[in-house]
Amino acid sequence: MTKLKLGAIPDDKSVKVTVELPAALHRDLVTYAEVLSRESGRQVSDPMRLIVPMLQRFIATDRGFARSRKASPGA
Secondary structure, three states, X not given: XXXXXXXXXXXXXXXXXXXXXXXXXXXXXXXXXXXXXXXXXXXXXXXXXXXXXXXXXXXXXXXXHHHHHHHOOOO
């Protein structure tokens, strides 16, 4: 079994986001969605829905950002 950084995507209200992605990144998102669907048993019908949890995960695990945030709590 593959160990992915993301778990199952919660089934919540969709948010519309407009973003321009390089073709290679889009292909990677589609592939990631396919693997995640197999691993979680829940179909990821729109790979673009991965963007928000990926960004949340990235920010939550960025130690430099966490240190910076603690140093400037008002920012």
